[in-house]
Amino acid sequence: MxxxxxxxxxxxxxxxxxxxxxxxxxxxxxxxxxxxxxxxxxxxxxxxxxxxxxxxxxxxxxxxxxxxxxxxxxxxxxxxxxxxxxxxxxxxxxxxxxxxxxxxxxxxxxxxxxxxxxxxxxxxxxxxxxxxxxxxxxxxxxxxLKELRYRSPDESAYRVLYPWQRVLILCFIILFSVLFVLNYPLSFIILFSLINIVYFCVNPVKFYIAFKGFRGSRRVVNVSSKDVKNLREKDLPVYTILVPVYREAKALRHVLKNIYNLDYPKEKLDVKILIEEKDDETLGEARKLGLFGNPEVIVAPPGLFGRTAMDANSLSPSMRILDPSGFLIGTLEEVILSEDPSETFLKLRTASGRAMEIPLSFVGKVRDVILLKDSIDRLTWRYKEFLKIFDPVIVPDADIRTKPRACNYGLLRARGEYCVIYDAEDDPEPDQLKKAVIAFSRASMDVICLQSRLNYYNPKENLLTRWFSLEYSFWYDYYLEGLDQVDGVIPLGGTSNHFRTQQLKELGGWDPYNMTEDADLGVRISRRGKKTAMLNSYTYEEANSRLGSWIRQRSRWNKGYIQTYLVHMRHPRKLIKDLGWRKFLLFQLTFGGNIYLPLINPLLWAVTISTLLVPGLFQFLFFYPLNYICATNLLIGNLVYIGLHMGPFILKKNYTSIPLALAIPLYWVLISIGCWRGLLQLMRKPFYWEKTEHGISKLHSLLKKQR
Structure with a gap:
């Protein structure tokens, strides 16, 4: 035939x-x-x-x-x-x-x-x-789990300390302890002097980098909206999106909606939803949403079913739900399906933002049930078509369950020329993928990573989220761009990193044993002579609004930063050869400074407060010229740091947030608590991934309003 x-x-x-x-x-x-x-x-x-x-x-x-x-x-x-x-x-x-x-x-x-x-x-x-x-x-x-460990064992955090590092730390502890016993005033003088000298060296460098960032970056390309409009969609490459969702059942619906909102040809998206094999809760939610088998619940991203006004008897043309008299009830968010239309429910969001659940039979008259059932069938068909862009990947269980291990598993199956990692709660700007494609096409091939700017969609929820947003605005809007200007090592953020897929694979992907695999990857990119650039596109995340959850998240970040520093300082001479002397010193003062400054701050605060309460108690610590160094660190250093955190909001004319910067030293206390907790956890449980809980914000369902 x-x-x-x-x-x-x-x-x-x-x-x-x-x-x-x-x-x-x-x-x-x-x-x-x-x-x-x-x-x-x-x-x-x-x-x-x-x-x-x-x-x-x-x-x-x-x-x-x-x-x-x-x-x-x-x-x-x-x-x-x-x-x-x-x-x-x-x-x-x-x-x-x-x-x-x-x-x-x-x-x-x-x-x-x-x-x-x-x-x-x-x-x-x-x-x-x-x-x-x-x-x-x-x-x-x-x-x-093991590719980086076997390919480049010196770059993997599977061992916390090399023998010489362990010996050096023990020798320092023993020598200081002996000195403390023999002459405790001298031991305090030496320690206090070293701490202040370190601060005195680090501060000017960080200030210089920040001021350079305020002047703008050397980013690969500032992609405009016009550039995006001029793109021909048929020429766009396949783009892989990696979304690790360990214990993210609450946020899974959010993932579907935000991926739909991306302005990129859906047939050219390769979306890997990475679900751990033993994560029964998230697997159950994925099945309910139709990622495996038929859906029990339909999630309705805006625009999926059209945008025209809806009458009382049809669900498929749009998301606006009217009652039989024509009164607007609310906006459709989800449909809970049942074979019997009388047991099918609609989840709505009213104009005031209140969640509402009504039976399908309430929307139309009883005689229109058949028509309504037909509308639900059409809606279900469109939803199933939408789900085809997703490739749910079950990550086999292993000794450790970390985000980088799941991302490595997804990377091995990635089809895209480029790939990006998004967290479950992320809300990227719709044109971000197109901007990244343009940026990569205009950049030299040694630029293998683009870091999008990050901030929060719930910055005003409480005092903690306001401080968190201040920190993020300074870090991603200006400080990283300053690092780009001075050609420093850029520690990546944990999300919205865009890569050339093949070159990321050649680097060995992420280190599954590292708690800040993103920062570690940024260092490895620099060591290979490759570059990271900033992308002028935002991704909005959920700021931790609960103190306990924030401390746990910060502990993991600081534990990972310490891991990364120890890994890359295993062979200092090799690091100098890879980076060069200038970038090596910048690495010590910037990356290293972000580790040891929060650790040593409590001692400085204790001395300052004690001196104010009991004048003369620590008089023996302040001698010329150390007293001038201490005064400079305390007064000028703190004032400049506070001013730098005000800067982003002054430039954005967001004056209501400026007073919060005056109280940001209280936030630094929380950072120190998280850093010490991370250090102690590194000693006891180095590979324990302390999960950040998402979907707990009161504003989680009102993302667009918070923008």
């Missing part, structure tokens, strides 16, 4: 494709027809492939029989791209299962590779992709 494109289109329509418009394009031939089915995310039932196999006289392999250990003989992405799987070897022939039996050129490559003939069998797209994923699951699990 002669197979033609027209015959394949009719077969597809027979087995589930309602609208075959995209398949009728002249660019679609019978040779690439199956690939276009997959590219456009058409769903065809198993009957399509059984009939295709019969027409070609080939054996059909059911899903349950498609099990093999031969998958790893060919690179993962090559198998996925060509939709085939080596199945068995017998009688001098390699038996392969493929969803595209017309891929004759690649079959010849396989014959050359195996040195044997190829026997082609047919299987469905879903069966082949599932078998490839299972075949590579074990090796990807191992590589996600």
């Amino acid at each position: 002669t197979i033609t494109k027209e015959w394949l289109i009719q077969l597809a329509k027979k087995h589930g494709v309602a609208d075959a418009t995209k398949l009728e394009s002249p660019q679609v031939t019978f040779q690439n027809f199956i690939f276009k089915l997959r590219e456009n995310r058409y769903e065809v039932d198993e009957g399509f492939f059984t009939e295709l196999a019969d027409a070609l006289g080939l054996q059909y392999i059911p899903r349950e029989e498609l099990k093999t250990d031969l998958a790893v003989t060919i690179p993962y992405l090559l198998l996925k791209e060509n939709l085939l799987l080596p199945f068995s070897i017998s009688k001098g022939k390699v038996k392969i299962a493929t969803a595209n039996p017309f891929n004759s050129d690649f079959f010849k490559v396989l014959e050359s590779l195996f040195g044997a003939g190829v026997e082609v069998c047919v299987a469905s797209i879903e069966a082949v992709e599932e078998a490839i994923d299972k075949g590579y699951s074990e090796i990807h699990e191992r590589r996600a």
Whole structure:
């Protein structure tokens, strides 16, 4: 039988494709027809492939029989791209299962590779992709955890301290203890002097970097809205989005909505939702939302079902829900499905922002139930089409469960030319991916990472979130841009890092043993002679609004910073060779300063307060010229730091937040608590990932209003 494109289109329509418009394009031939089915995310039932196999006289392999250990003989992405799987070897022939039996050129490559003939069998797209994923699951699990450790053991945090580092720290503790016993005033004088000299050296450098940041950065490109509008969407590459969602059941609906809001061709998104195998709560929520199987709840991102006004009897044209008299009830957020329309409920958001749940029968009259059921069916179909952009990935369990390990697992399966990592609560600006594509296209190839600006969508929730926002505005809007200006090492933020995918893989991905894998990766990028640049696009996160949760998050960050510093100081001479003397010294004063300043602050505060309460108690510490150094650190240092944190809000004319900067020394106390807690935890549980709880903000459901 002669197979033609027209015959394949009719077969597809027979087995589930309602609208075959995209398949009728002249660019679609019978040779690439199956690939276009997959590219456009058409769903065809198993009957399509059984009939295709019969027409070609080939054996059909059911899903349950498609099990093999031969998958790893060919690179993962090559198998996925060509939709085939080596199945068995017998009688001098390699038996392969493929969803595209017309891929004759690649079959010849396989014959050359195996040195044997190829026997082609047919299987469905879903069966082949599932078998490839299972075949590579074990090796990807191992590589996600151990690749960097085996490839570059000196750059992995799997060992907290090298022997010489341990000996050096112990010697310092012993010497100081002996000195304290023999002459405790002298020990205090030495310690206090060293601390103030360190501060005196660090402060001017950090001030200079901050002032450079206020003047603007050397970022790769300042991408404008006009640049974005001039992009041709057909030329855009596939973009991988990695979203680790460990214990993020509450935030999963938020993830779906914000990914939908991205202004990027949906067929060119490769969205990996990374779910830990033992995370039953998040897996359950994913199943409920339809990421696995049929949905029980429909999440309604704005615009998914249209934007025109809705009458009382239709749900599909828009999200505005009216009662039978025409009164606006609210905006549709979710639909809780049931076979019985009387048990189907709508979750709405009223104009005042109040959540509301009403039965579907309330929206229309009883005689219109059939019409309403039809509307729900159409809404469900559109929602399922939307879900096709997501690729939920179950990350196999391992000794440690960390965000970087999950990201490594997703990276090994990433199809995109570029990739970005978003946290579950992130709300990136819609055009961020397009801006990143433009920036990469204009940058030199040694720029392998773009760091978006970060801030919070709930900055005014309470005093803690206001301080947190002050810190973030200074850090991401100006300080990192200053580091870019002086060509310093840029520690990445934990989210909205955009990468050239292949070069990220060549770096070894993230360190799964490091609690600030982002900062560590920024250092490794610099050590390889590569560059990170800032991108003029914002991602909004949820600021921790609870003190306990904030302390735990800050403890993990500081623990990771200490890990990163210890890792890269294992071989100081090698670090100097990689960075050069200038950048090495900047690394000590900036990255190192962010570690030891919060640790030593409590001693300085204790001396200052004690001196004020009991004059003369520590008089022996203040001698010329140390007394002038101390006064400079205390007065000028604190005033400049406070002024720098005011700066972003003065430039943005957000004057109501400026008074909070005057009280920011109280926030520094919290930072020191978190830093000491992180240091102590590093000694006891170095690889324990203290999860930050998301979805707890009172403003979590009102993101757009908070912008």
